Amino acid sequence: MKWATRRHCHIDRAACAWLIRRFLDQEAEFVFVDDPEELPPDATPFDMRGVELSHHGGDCSFETFLRRYELDDPVLWDIARIVHEADVDDERYDAPEALGFDVALRGLSMVVDDDRLVALTGPLFDGLYELRKRALMLGREPA
Amino acid sequence: MPHRLSESAAQPPRLPYAFDVQPWLQHEAGRSSRPGRWVMLAYRVPRKPSTPRIAIWRRLKRLGVAKVLDGLVALPLDSRTRESLEWVADDVLAAGGEATVWIAEAAALSQERALATRMAEAVASEYDAVAEEAQAAAELEPWLRRRTLARLRRELHRIRRRDFFPPAERERAEAAVAQLAVTLAGAVRR
Numbered sequence: 001m002k003w004a005t006r007r008h009c010h011i012d013r014a015a016c017a018w019l020i021r022r023f024l025d026q027e028a029e030f031v032f033v034d035d036p037e038e039l040p041p042d043a044t045p046f047d048m049r050g051v052e053l054s055h056h057g058g059d060c061s062f063e064t065f066l067r068r069y070e071l072d073d074p075v076l077w078d079i080a081r082i083v084h085e086a087d088v089d090d091e092r093y094d095a096p097e098a099l100g101f102d103v104a105l106r107g108l109s110m111v112v113d114d115d116r117l118v119a120l121t122g123p124l125f126d127g128l129y130e131l132r133k134r135a136l137m138l139g140r141e142p143a
Numbered sequence: 144m145p146h147r148l149s150e151s152a153a154q155p156p157r158l159p160y161a162f163d164v165q166p167w168l169q170h171e172a173g174r175s176s177r178p179g180r181w182v183m184l185a186y187r188v189p190r191k192p193s194t195p196r197i198a199i200w201r202r203l204k205r206l207g208v209a210k211v212l213d214g215l216v217a218l219p220l221d222s223r224t225r226e227s228l229e230w231v232a233d234d235v236l237a238a239g240g241e242a243t244v245w246i247a248e249a250a251a252l253s254q255e256r257a258l259a260t261r262m263a264e265a266v267a268s269e270y271d272a273v274a275e276e277a278q279a280a281a282e283l284e285p286w287l288r289r290r291t292l293a294r295l296r297r298e299l300h301r302i303r304r305r306d307f308f309p310p311a312e313r314e315r316a317e318a319a320v321a322q323l324a325v326t327l328a329g330a331v332r333r
Contacts, residue, residue, distance in 0.1 A: 008222050055230050057237075089304065090205070099300075 004031040004043035009114050011105045012087040013047045015062045015079070017118045018125040020046075023071060032114040060087045075133045079125070178249040180220040181258075184228045187214050188240040195238035202231055207305025209262045217258065219307045220246060263308040270316035273298055277319035281326055289327055295320050 003020055005013050009032070020028045031043050039045055046053035047061035053068060054061050062083040066076055085091070085098035086105070104124075109117055134142040184203075188196045206227050208216035218224040225244070232242035249255035273295055280291040299320060306313065 010223070010226075049229050049233055055233065090202075 001025045001027065002029050002031060002040060002043035004033055004039050004045045005047045007032040007034050007114060008109060009117050010087065010109060011083055011101055012060045012062055014105060014117055014121040015083045015125060016046055016053075016065055018122050019062065019065055019071075019076070021122065022126070022129075023076075024065075024069060030115070030118060055088075058088075058090070058092070060084045062087075074136060075129055078132045078136060079128060082128070178252050178255040181217045181247045181249070181255075182220045182225045182228050183211070183215060183217045183245045183247050184208075184232055184242060185215050185245065186232065186235045186240060186242040188235055188238055195234070199231060199234055199238065202234070205301075205305065206231075207262065207266065207307065209258045211258070217247070219259075259308045263310040266302055266306045266308075267310040267312040269302045270310070270312035273302070274312070274316040274319040277316070277323045280323055285327060288323065292320065292323050292327060295323070 003017070003025070005016070009017070017028070017030055031040055033039060036045075036048055036050070039048075044053070045051040046065070048054055053064055056064050059067070060080075060083060063080050065071070066080055081093040082095045082097045082101055085093055085095035086102040089098070089102075105117075105121065108120065112120065131142065186199075188199055190196070203216055206218065206224070208218055208228075210216050216228075218228065225246075229244055232244050235242035249258070276291070277295055280288050280295075283291065299316060302316075303313075
C-alpha cells in the first residue's frame with residue numbers, strides 16, 4: 001500500500017512510518033510531499049492537516065494511529081508517551097526520554113532525506129520497543 | 144506525476160531547511176538588510192464555549208508567539224513553527240472558529256525588529272524570574288535546593304523552547320541556575 005505524508009519528517013512521522021511497516025503493512029511504500037495538493041490519489045495520507053490519521057484533540061498522529069487501528073499493545077502506548085512529548089511537548093506525559101529523541105531526530109533530519117530517515121529510525125524504534133517491553137515486563141529498567 | 148490545480152498556479156512556499164531558524168540572528172550575522180520570513184496565524188475562536196478558547200490561547204503562549212493584533216499572531220518561520228501553527232489552526236477550526244496560516248515577510252526591517260524586540264522582552268522577564276528564584280534558593284536547605292534546581296532547569300528548558308531572539312537575561316538566568324547546582328555539589332562533598 002502507498003502511504004503519504006509531509007516532507008521533512010520529525011519524530012511523529014518517523015514513528016508512524018515505523019508503526020505502519022511493523023504492525024499494519026509490511027510492504028508499505030512512503031511518499032513525501034510538500035503540499036496536500038500533491039497527494040497521490042491512491043495513497044493513504046497521515047500526519048497532514050485535514051486528514052483522519054493526524055493530530056486530533058491534543059493527540060499526535062502516532063496516538064491517532066493506535067486508536068484508529070485499535071492497537072492496544074501497552075508497549076506501543078508507552079512509546080506514544082515519548083513520541084507525544086518529543087512532538088507536542090505539552091507535558092501531558094512524563095517522558096524524560098523525549099528530549100533525547102527530539103534532538104537525535106532533529107539532527108538526523110538535517111543530514112539525510114526522508115527515505116533514509118525512515119530507514120535509519122526503523123531499528124531505533126525496534127530497539128525502543130524491545131527495551132520498553134522488557135521494562136514493562138520486569139516492572140523496572142532492564143540492564 | 145503529482146497533480147496540481149493548474150500549471151500557472153503559484154508554487155506553494157517551500158519549507159526551509161530544518162536548521163533555518165532565527166532569521167533575525169542570521170541577518171545580523173550576514174549584515175543582510177532583508178527581513179526574514181515569518182509564519183502567521185490569523186484566527187477567530189467563538190467566545191463561547193470558553194474552554195477551547197482558553198486552551199488555544201495557552202498553546203499559542205507556550206509556543207511564544209508575537210501578537211501582531213487581536214487574532215493575528217506570528218513566529219519566525221521554520222519547519223517546526225509552521226507545523227505548530229498549522230496544528231493550532233486545525234484546533235481553531237475544530238472549535239468552530241476560522242483560521243488561516245500565512246508565510247509573510249515584513250515590508251520594512253524596522254517592523255520586524257519591533258516584533259522581535261517585543262518577543263525578546265517577553266522571554267527576558269521570564270528569565271529574570273528564574274534568575275531571582277535561583278539566587279533566593281541559595282539560602283534553602285539542600286534537599287529543597289535540589290528540588291528547586293530541578294524545577295528551574297525544567298522551567299529554563301520551557302522558556303528556551305519559545306526563545307527565538309535570545310536576550311542577555313538568558314545567560315544571566317543560566318548562570319544563576321548553574322551557580323545553584325554548584326552550591327549543591329559542595330553540599331554533597333561536605
